Amino acid sequence: MSDIVTYIILGIIEGLTEFLPVSSTGHLILAGELLGFTGESSVAFKVAIQLGAILAVLVAYWWRFWGVGMGVLRGEREAIWFTRNILIGFLPAMLIGAVAYEGIRQLIQSPMTVAVALIVGGIAILLIERMVKTVKVERIETMPLPTAVAIGLVQCIAMIPGVSRSGATIMGALLMGVERKTAAEFSFFLAVPTMAGATVYSLYKDRDLLSFDDLSGIAIGLAVSFVVALLVVKAFVKVVGRFGFAPFAWYRIIVGVAALAWLMGR
Template sequence: MTESAWFYLKALVLGLVEGFTEFIPVSSTAHLLILGDWINFSSGDNKVFEVVIQFGSILAVMWIFRGRLWQLARGVLSGEREELMFARNLAIAFLPAAVIGALAIGFIKSLFHHPGIFVATLVVGGLIMLWVERKPHFAKHADDTVASQHATAYSLEQITWKQALVVGFAQCVAMVPGTSRSGATIIGGMLAGIQRKTATEFSFFLAMPTMLAATVYDFYKHGAVLSDQQLLGIVIGFVAAFVSAMIVVRAVLNFVARHTYRPFAWYRIGLGAVVLAWLYFR
């Protein structure tokens, strides 16, 4: 097999991994960078591949929720209060990451080159998830589908602007590789008083403008210097991420409606230990 063929095969594998991990709180970026290092996949110093293919996963969510997006668009255009509030909350949650991301993108990208950071973020993130799930004001049983009496938002329309702002700042924390954007925003939403399944859905919707902005920005900054091989690799990874995300999204929503995030927390801690051992012995 030629060197180019190996490159495209690796891009395909990474795209599939991206789609499977984007919407569960285990950090798709950590998986892409760690696996990419293990299989010797070189996407370039700018890491455009790892950023852009994530939007393939987001497109899958947009397709799955196309009916809700159409409802939102019609509601905003017709001035429906609930839809206007939902759109406002998405904008509020999006702004912190947009501002901080634009100001600190160089520093954030530099962290991609330090695998040791993943150990800390994976383990600490897992411990935080375990702590949040142990707090008594969340659902007491794994199969609860309704939040406890202290949670105030049981649907997307009930989320307040203050809760949306908390989710927005939680998304800023997720800029550190290994944190997990979905994990940070979901846990942030739960801490703000949003029921688990609703927090997950809000995280999905917030991913749409966030990853679109990141994709457009990265192509604007680095698109001109990408080689034909890198561009085709991005296309392959993008399509693979879209297909695998189509499979995963509904399964994630069904899972979180009946279970806690503890399994993902223990997975993060275990993966962090594996990465630490790999860094030590390599």
């Protein structure tokens, strides 16, 4: 299989899974194993192409970001609180990610960790779906500061590949009484500074490992993930509103069990 086809396949997988609670990084790691796309430079690729999905959020919700930006300039309280909650939620991941980067990098090369995390995470989603009943927060603008901080801390669990950043933040938000759609959108918006920061930091740390071909591959994967994620991000909110998160939980468990069986038997 040619490198370009591999980049396109991984870009599609990233775009499909970044905003679903199924772990995009986990899927990229398992797909990389299947396609033989492993090694030091592949780690930077798997992190960097997530920027394409983040750009899709900016495009899909451009009106929301524009309105918040204009509101902040005008000193509107709700726009300022929205911005505060996103930045505060991002802070734990920024600090812990910088300190634990090398450990995270090693985990990104561990498909067995992904398989186990997919199964455990699927079971956790099923349990949380049954537990959550009371809604206390219906808008990001009215989310209390402690809730934003707590969700930001929960997001850090997703540094273990296979956990899912969106899954951790959405489930954490639900446990804290955030309404389903609001929880999903907060996860989308929180991804913007989180994944942008992770991409820039990863490319900087791995700059000596990357060749021109590596950067060209990242550009291809990033472009493909952008297009696919743009189609997925709004559809996900509709699916969640109708079916909840249980379908994604069962999907995680099935993929995790299959991956575990494959890894142990090869």
